[in-house]
Amino acid sequence: MTTDVQDEKQALLVFGCPEVPVQAAIGLYLAGRLGEDGYDVLSAGNPSVLGLLRVSDIQKHYIGKTIDLDRCIGELAEKKRDASLCVIFAHNDAGISYAASMRYLLPEARLVVIVFGRNAEELAGGVDFPCEKIVEKAVHNPGKLRKGIDGVFGWRA
């Protein structure tokens, strides 16, 4: 097992396709806030989304460790990796499939699914597994989504 398994406050952020602009902004925000809360944050995604996040965070203030999404799924399935908190970004059916998979692969973790984009409400109807949901039709403006996240994580002023 990797050393990550032994870290009790390991947060895993699972990013979807980067085509919806708010995802990168909210991802940076979430990674920063969770880091302030003492989480060791690992970001998983495809090369494009990880590239966007890294370019936006040149001094690595927010995005620390990253991992290819397929590799991450493999390590979770092989019990080489664990997390106490998992946050999934979902703006399409694939995102919901990844969230359902994470629920199965991390049965003990706190699971938060952020459903966003133009079809957020319809997509959220497909989330029928135990988790906390944040649903917002956000595409370009991250304000309302951030408020929902602040509420779920207790960051509201």
Add this chain to the structure above:
Amino acid sequence: MACIDELDPEVLLRGASFAECRALTEKRCREVYYVDPGYAIFDTHIIGVPPIAVGVEEDAFIVLPYTKPCYGTFLIRVPGGEEIERLRRKGRRRP
């Protein structure tokens, strides 16, 4: 180990929901097994809402859902090779 992309997969469904993939697999394959998310076929860990239906056709091909973050879920058919016997050993016959 082969990569699924290198196996010249036949696409049976494109941009499908998970329920659609499961329904078509159960409809067209006489031999269906159920696996959990993370089950690996070749070098690909299957993603989806469990239980995930995976079919065997003509004793030579595997029918499985294949999810990519930007392109959604495909139902594909690939030459099964040794993965067929492994699926028969590890998969469940009932959901």
